[in-house]
Amino acid sequence: xxxxxxQGFRAAxxxxxxxxxxxxDLALVVNDGPRxxxxxxFTRNKVKAAxxxxxxxxxxxxxxRAVVLNSGGANACTGPDGFQTAxxxxxxxxxxxxxxxxxxxxxxxxLIGAQLPRDAVLAGVEKAHAGLAADEAAGTAAxxxxxxTDTVAKQVVCENRAGWRVGGMTKGAGMxxxxxxxxxxxxxxDAVLDADELDTALRAAVRVTFDRLDVDGSMSTNDTVLLxxxxxxxxxxxxxxxxxSLTQTCRFLAExxxxxxxxxxxxxxxxxxxxxxxxxxxxxxxxxARDSLVKTALFGCDGNWGRIAAAVGYSDAAVDPDRxxxxxxxVELCRGGVAAGGRTSADLSGAExxxxxxxxLGDGEGEILTTDLSHAYVEENSAYPS
Amino acid sequence: xxxxxxQGFRAAxxxxxxxxxxxxDLALVVNDGPRxxxxxxFTRNKVKAAxxxxxxxxxxxxxxRAVVLNSGGANACTGPDGFQTAxxxxxxxxxxxxxxxxxxxxxxxxLIGAQLPRDAVLAGVEKAHAGLAADEAAGTAAxxxxxxTDTVAKQVVCENRAGWRVGGMTKGAGMxxxxxxxxxxxxxxDAVLDADELDTALRAAVRVTFDRLDVDGSMSTNDTVLLxxxxxxxxxxxxxxxxxSLTQTCRFLAExxxxxxxxxxxxxxxxxxxxxxxxxxxxxxxxxARDSLVKTALFGCDGNWGRIAAAVGYSDAAVDPDRxxxxxxxVELCRGGVAAGGRTSADLSGAExxxxxxxxLGDGEGEILTTDLSHAYVEENSAYPS
Numbered sequence: 001x002x003x004x005x006x007q008g009f010r011a012a013x014x015x016x017x018x019x020x021x022x023x024x025d026l027a028l029v030v031n032d033g034p035r036x037x038x039x040x041x042f043t044r045n046k047v048k049a050a051x052x053x054x055x056x057x058x059x060x061x062x063x064x065r066a067v068v069l070n071s072g073g074a075n076a077c078t079g080p081d082g083f084q085t086a087x088x089x090x091x092x093x094x095x096x097x098x099x100x101x102x103x104x105x106x107x108x109x110x111l112i113g114a115q116l117p118r119d120a121v122l123a124g125v126e127k128a129h130a131g132l133a134a135d136e137a138a139g140t141a142a143x144x145x146x147x148x149t150d151t152v153a154k155q156v157v158c159e160n161r162a163g164w165r166v167g168g169m170t171k172g173a174g175m176x177x178x179x180x181x182x183x184x185x186x187x188x189x190d191a192v193l194d195a196d197e198l199d200t201a202l203r204a205a206v207r208v209t210f211d212r213l214d215v216d217g218s219m220s221t222n223d224t225v226l227l228x229x230x231x232x233x234x235x236x237x238x239x240x241x242x243x244x245s246l247t248q249t250c251r252f253l254a255e256x257x258x259x260x261x262x263x264x265x266x267x268x269x270x271x272x273x274x275x276x277x278x279x280x281x282x283x284x285x286x287x288x289a290r291d292s293l294v295k296t297a298l299f300g301c302d303g304n305w306g307r308i309a310a311a312v313g314y315s316d317a318a319v320d321p322d323r324x325x326x327x328x329x330x331v332e333l334c335r336g337g338v339a340a341g342g343r344t345s346a347d348l349s350g351a352e353x354x355x356x357x358x359x360x361l362g363d364g365e366g367e368i369l370t371t372d373l374s375h376a377y378v379e380e381n382s383a384y385p386s
Numbered sequence: 387x388x389x390x391x392x393q394g395f396r397a398a399x400x401x402x403x404x405x406x407x408x409x410x411d412l413a414l415v416v417n418d419g420p421r422x423x424x425x426x427x428f429t430r431n432k433v434k435a436a437x438x439x440x441x442x443x444x445x446x447x448x449x450x451r452a453v454v455l456n457s458g459g460a461n462a463c464t465g466p467d468g469f470q471t472a473x474x475x476x477x478x479x480x481x482x483x484x485x486x487x488x489x490x491x492x493x494x495x496x497l498i499g500a501q502l503p504r505d506a507v508l509a510g511v512e513k514a515h516a517g518l519a520a521d522e523a524a525g526t527a528a529x530x531x532x533x534x535t536d537t538v539a540k541q542v543v544c545e546n547r548a549g550w551r552v553g554g555m556t557k558g559a560g561m562x563x564x565x566x567x568x569x570x571x572x573x574x575x576d577a578v579l580d581a582d583e584l585d586t587a588l589r590a591a592v593r594v595t596f597d598r599l600d601v602d603g604s605m606s607t608n609d610t611v612l613l614x615x616x617x618x619x620x621x622x623x624x625x626x627x628x629x630x631s632l633t634q635t636c637r638f639l640a641e642x643x644x645x646x647x648x649x650x651x652x653x654x655x656x657x658x659x660x661x662x663x664x665x666x667x668x669x670x671x672x673x674x675a676r677d678s679l680v681k682t683a684l685f686g687c688d689g690n691w692g693r694i695a696a697a698v699g700y701s702d703a704a705v706d707p708d709r710x711x712x713x714x715x716x717v718e719l720c721r722g723g724v725a726a727g728g729r730t731s732a733d734l735s736g737a738e739x740x741x742x743x744x745x746x747l748g749d750g751e752g753e754i755l756t757t758d759l760s761h762a763y764v765e766e767n768s769a770y771p772s
Binding site (some may be wrong): 044218377 | 606
């Protein structure tokens with residue numbers, strides 16, 4: 001059930017002393033080959049953390065031997081010193097593994113604007129290297145060490161009958177693009193795939209999974225998803241099969257992030273059909289998913305479809321107000337732009353809320369996973385420095 | 387201090403029975419001339435309330451004799467029936483005033499998706515007509531009758547030594563474009579101005595005032611700002627003087643809305659300088675002002691400039707992370723994209739917070755007024771149906 005489930009990978013998670021709580025805060029993931037193809041997707045934020053700048057650079061080779069991840073500090077807005085810390089971290093891991101620093105990616109998460117204690121990070125890498133193992137406990141230790149406001153470690157594995165697997169871990173209560181707090185994810189596979197194939201498959205998977213999770217519309221400086229392929233199964237997968245497994249893996253991880261989002265009391269799916277295009281469907285779903293008035297209403301178990309209609313109307317998508325239908329949890333509340341049922345006829349008392357919006361303009365479909373805006377969200381984010 | 391301060395205007399505010407609380411909920415504003423020039427700015431939401439559709443239509447003539455405003459129901463997403471209610475309301479006012487329905491604008495605010503009780507509205511118009519007066523109390527009664535979650539009536543008057551005035555009232559805890567709840571505003575002047583002049587001046591004023599207030603990024607179906615000119619002073623104003631007074635009037639009203647926004651504990655100004663253009667400055671300021679992580683941090687008196695830097699970075703504006711400076715309440719926290727001071731060195735304990743962001747790219751400047759994201763905001767919006 002972890003990123004060490006595919007063959008050819010070892011991992012470790014240790015206490016490096018970056019978190020004042022003394023909890024585990026540094027993870028190392030190693031690809032033992034025989035192949036080292038890799039791909040990555042990074043935040044589109046123009047303010048990029050040092051580890052993002054470093055990892056984007058090393059990934060231009062399409063190969064990775066290892067990834068060092070830390071919580072307890074984002075190493076963002078840290079200037080040349082911060083970049084030097086990321087570089088030194090990669091050098092240390094490379095030295096221990098007998099490879100080049102250019103084969104080591106770095107991921108960080110935590111407070112923006114503070115330097116990481118470099119010596120503690122380097123000592124942590126040594127400690128993690130000494131503890132590397134291929135068993136499930138090692139994968140779980142890595143997934144635990146990257147947690148920030150996460151309350152549970154998030155892991156998954158998908159197995160294909162042809163003999164290869166895709167595993168993964170993630171942290172964060174947000175998404176790869178708009179992001180509540182930083183999202184970091186490392187995915188592994190023992191299938192035989194080239195860097196170009198991994199890149200194409202990863203972008204396609206992220207586009208419909210992590211990119212469709214939107215907790216609060218904020219995009220982090222550090223968001224990173226990495227995919228490493230060891231080729232250790234010796235099997236070259238059917239491309240469609242691999243795409244399906246990879247997308248499913250990302251979807252499972254995205255759903256775990258939604259369920260563990262900061263302050264969540266409702267897991268909300270906003271599905272839009274009948275849009276002029278898929279892009280329009282996603283734009284409408286995202287606009288509704290981000291609207292604070294919709295999110296607070298759903299927190300209050302109030303089927304206030306008028307707020308949803310207003311959000312649909314101010315989205316950048318093509319909308320005909322007279323063709324707008326809105327249903328919540330299977331109850332149609334708005335038909336043709338006017339009230340179709342009572343506000344109270346949908347039961348919103350449960351933890352799952354499905355909003356379905358039909359635009360009546362075309363075949364475009366899309367959905368966004370989001371959460372409600374609760375007192376706990378405000379509490380956590382007004383008190384927790386991230 | 388009200389919209390009846392300029393000569394030539396009468397107003398009234400009455401209980402029409404639209405609010406279950408029994409509070410005043412219908413206002414009538416009448417221009418007694420001798421001139422009736424008028425202009426309006428409306429929500430850009432594609433889902434427009436019936437009164438918006440009606441008022442946009444009648445304003446194509448550039449003249450208004452009266453405005454009927456109601457709280458207790460937005461008359462949005464109400465289809466042909468709702469439009470008929472707006473039309474009948476204008477007919478009723480026109481009949482009482484001896485003018486055409488095409489000279490009467492309608493504004494509504496409250497819950498979206500429910501029909502207004504037409505008979506109650508029409509009876510309310512009669513009652514308001516019977517109570518019309520030109521004194522300040524009448525203006526205050528009108529301003530009180532349009533309140534929803536507002537805790538105070540919002541009014542202003544600006545006097546020019548040349549002998550003319552601009553008065554106004556507003557309601558809402560949001561803005562003309564993105565809007566927390568509906569914003570309605572009626573502005574009056576006794577200056578001698580044509581409809582074209584009013585239109586130009588109103589658009590220019592709204593662009594830098596109501597359009598620069600952003601409480602939560604939500605845009606209402608009903609937002610409306612109307613400007614009526616009676617010409618009763620007999621004075622044709624200097625255009626620059628009038629623009630200055632009108633913009634100041636709108637600014638005062640916008641500041642009153644900011645101070646009374648739902649759940650506000652901090653009045654926040656986000657000022658951006660050194661942007662590549664004014665548009666870019668406003669885009670950056672608005673992105674920061676809307677970011678839930680920034681808003682919750684400021685609610686918690688936490689000078690978490692890293693969240694501000696992240697929001698600047700995901701805005702659609704041109705940004706160079708290495709030139710980014712951020713100051714809060716006069717204390718520089720970030721210089722050239724890295725920490726310049728301690729997070730705790732800015733005192734955020736007061737109710738006013740000034741965030742100044744310098745991009746170092748050009749001469750573009752702009753600011754957005756906003757508020758924090760507090761427990762009270764969540765409480766009000768998860769319990770209050772609007």
